[in-house]
Amino acid sequence: MIGILGAGAFGTALAVTYAKADVAVTLWGRDAAAIATARRMRRSDRLPGVPLPDAIDLTADTGAIAACDVVILAIPMQRLSTVLAQMDVRPRIAVAACKGVDLETLRGPTAIIADAWPGTTPALLSGPSFAADIARGLPTALALGCADETVGVDLQRTLSTPTLRLYRTDDVVGVELGGALKNVIAIACGAAIGAGLGDSARAALMTRGMAEMLRLAPALGARPQTLMGLSGLGDLALTSASPQSRNFALGQALGSGATPEVATTEGAATAQAALRLAKRHGIDMPITQAVAALVAGDASVKDAIQTLLDRGLTAE
């Protein structure tokens, strides 16, 4: 049985896809009242317009999750360590679906899982996939990172469905950083579009942003080709060009001077975390630096763009 911790947009979407594929799934949310309503109405306000199949066991009881062999963690990255510390469950396998770098420890989700739940095998799911697309049964492909090959092969089979196709890799750090860093670049791309700088500027930010990802991630142990896969380039292509992305939408609001909506925007904290990692490793990440300053309110989009354009000319 698959357990999903976190009944937000992504956790709910995954629960829908597994239920439709006849896989037994338990979806846990911390808000007991919201879960009771969702159970009764077979609807979730986190995923409007998507009926919740009866086969999803909706619960606010952690005991139901304790019975699950595989638990997917679909909660915001900056909450992960707290949630793991609070949860009295120790599944055999925990699969993080969160995209980001923990601001306090500068570590990714699998290291946080390994620390909090030492007997559990950590894995990671990441790639281009809007929750709404997965829930509607549209075709999606994701990277599954797992350092243990035997567990990885088994998980790939368990977590793939007829519409959700998983590609396996043991490069966990690469999958983590691809998913985390693309959100930072998506904010930059959104800001460029919001400020009316045009699609050419956006394409330049995407490409030079990818160059930053390819400098930092290998310094932290990732394989460059992983960054060119679903969790890096694939997800960057999706989120840096779609207002459906909350990170892109945050950038767009900042760029146009609008008030950003309150939403899970992982790239904001990850920009700060990535910048600290870049400094530690002596790596130049000017776009990440601009995004960190922008979200912290330390620079306007105009200043950020000017700083990027004023840099000395360099080789590609």
Ligand SMILES: NC(=O)C1=CN([C@@H]2O[C@H](COP(=O)(O)OP(=O)(O)OC[C@H]3O[C@@H](n4cnc5c(N)ncnc54)[C@H](O)[C@@H]3O)[C@@H](O)[C@H]2O)C=CC1
């Ligand atoms: N929405 C999407 O299309 C996708 C999201 N993701 C990733 O999945 C993760 C979760 O995102 P969403 O589900 O979209 O966000 P969301 O904002 O829709 O839901 C987050 C959920 O986490 C729960 N949560 C927050 N703090 C908690 C705590 N301390 N204890 C227990 N539960 C807590 C909230 O109650 C909420 O149900 C993020 O890292 C995101 O990057 C990955 C792929 C696609």
Ligand SMILES: O=C(CO)COP(=O)(O)O
């Ligand atoms: O990661 C995502 C799609 O792959 C979702 O993007 P946002 O978190 O920016 O909405």
